[in-house]
Amino acid sequence: MRYIAGVHPDDWSARHSVAAMARRTAALVNALAPEAPDPRGIAALLRAHGETGPLDLTAADVTRMRRAAALLREVFAAAGTGTAADALNRLLREHTGPLRLTSHGAGTPWHPHLDRDDDAPWDEWFLASSCLALTVLLWNTQEPPGRICAARSCGDVFVAQGRGPERRYCSRRCATRERVAAHRRARAAAVPPA
Numbered sequence: 001m002r003y004i005a006g007v008h009p010d011d012w013s014a015r016h017s018v019a020a021m022a023r024r025t026a027a028l029v030n031a032l033a034p035e036a037p038d039p040r041g042i043a044a045l046l047r048a049h050g051e052t053g054p055l056d057l058t059a060a061d062v063t064r065m066r067r068a069a070a071l072l073r074e075v076f077a078a079a080g081t082g083t084a085a086d087a088l089n090r091l092l093r094e095h096t097g098p099l100r101l102t103s104h105g106a107g108t109p110w111h112p113h114l115d116r117d118d119d120a121p122w123d124e125w126f127l128a129s130s131c132l133a134l135t136v137l138l139w140n141t142q143e144p145p146g147r148i149c150a151a152r153s154c155g156d157v158f159v160a161q162g163r164g165p166e167r168r169y170c171s172r173r174c175a176t177r178e179r180v181a182a183h184r185r186a187r188a189a190a191v192p193p194a
């Protein structure tokens with residue numbers, strides 16, 4: 001194996017695995033849901049998910065990224081594999097460039113991109129890299145790549161990963177809160193009217 005720019009290939013492939021890219025997509029879609037997210041918060045999130053180098057995100061970049069996030073949410077909202085594939089096909093047709101390979105000028109291992117070039121704006125990169133990850137995930141699992149949390153007050157998206165029982169909530173916290181709320185509702189319904 002060849003070391004590239006001081007990065008061990010194993011580290012690189014762990015950070016850039018399809019699952020890691022899909023988790024980054026979900027984290028960004030959630031962080032970009034509020035009206036005016038702080039660009040510094042979005043930059044910190046990108047760094048937490050492996051982005052390196054200068055991150056000069058402006059408020060205008062973030063506004064455009066919010067539009068990309070709204071488009072990606074449709075993939076998470078799809079109830080079945082077919083509808084998720086339809087949503088992804090629409091995005092791939094209307095919003096991404098052709099599949100190409102890049103090594104960012106020998107700075108990384110060769111990997112696929114769907115944005116038009118390596119200097120594409122943040123929103124184009126976000127939408128294209130997300131479409132790529134979600135597409136490969138759907139291909140791999142033959143299931144929708146993600147979901148929207150079923151908790152009434154949440155609305156966060158999450159990556160539906162692995163086998164086992166279908167996950168309905170983004171987190172243990174949401175699952176517990178819903179269980180408690182359902183319990184309360186059941187108890188209230190059981191009380192006979194006075």
Ligand SMILES: [Zn+2]
Binds near residue numbers: 150154155171
């Ligand atoms: Zn939730």
